């Protein structure tokens with residue numbers, strides 16, 4: 001992706017419209033909407049496709065993967081209730097767009113991607129944009145034990161079940177957001193760790209993600 005990193009009134013205007021669309025679709029968290037308004041999503045697209053960047057659609061990023069639909073990014077982020085300084089594990093870096101949204105909200109982000117090509121791209125693009133998460137390449141379905149526990153864990157690919165190993169890496173009071181289902185459709189699931197041994201699980205709307213592939217996944 002050869003970028004000129006141009007962000008002028010045209011792109012900012014398109015972002016503003018996108019924020020309106022997300023508000024109309026039910027996203028209410030003002031900080032999440034502010035972050036969407038700030039992060040230049042077109043930087044994650046080849047220049048030929050910039051026109052697609054502010055439509056509320058997922059888009060191919062190579063290697064059979066996608067940059068998530070803005071609504072999905074906003075929806076998952078809203079569920080996390082990010083507080084400044086939260087330590088967040090993101091599983092499935094993909095383009096890195098969601099990572100930037102989490103960083104804009106003041107989170108300290110650990111992000112892991114299993115596809116080497118995508119990892120190699122994000123470690124270049126994000127710092128160039130001024131975003132500095134901790135990057136990892138590997139199977140995130142097992143979490144990253146060395147850096148646990150986390151305030152929040154976000155999975156951005158569809159899992160067949162909630163990996164127990166991820167629950168164990170949450171702080172007490174911590175939240176996991178993960179889409180769970182089959183290859184065609186997944187329910188958004190949130191799990192709150194209420195104590196050392198107890199968890200509360202909630203099932204929400206249906207989405208369609210690319211699969212989470214790994215030891216504790218497909």
Ligand code: SAM
Nearest residue numbers: 067068092094095098113114140141212213214
């Ligand atoms: N939020 C990202 C974005 O906006 O670009 C979404 C990326 S995509 C929907 C999901 C990503 O999860 C893909 O890049 C895929 O390679 C990655 N993935 C799948 N299984 C994984 C695993 N076990 N560990 C880490 N990443 C994984």
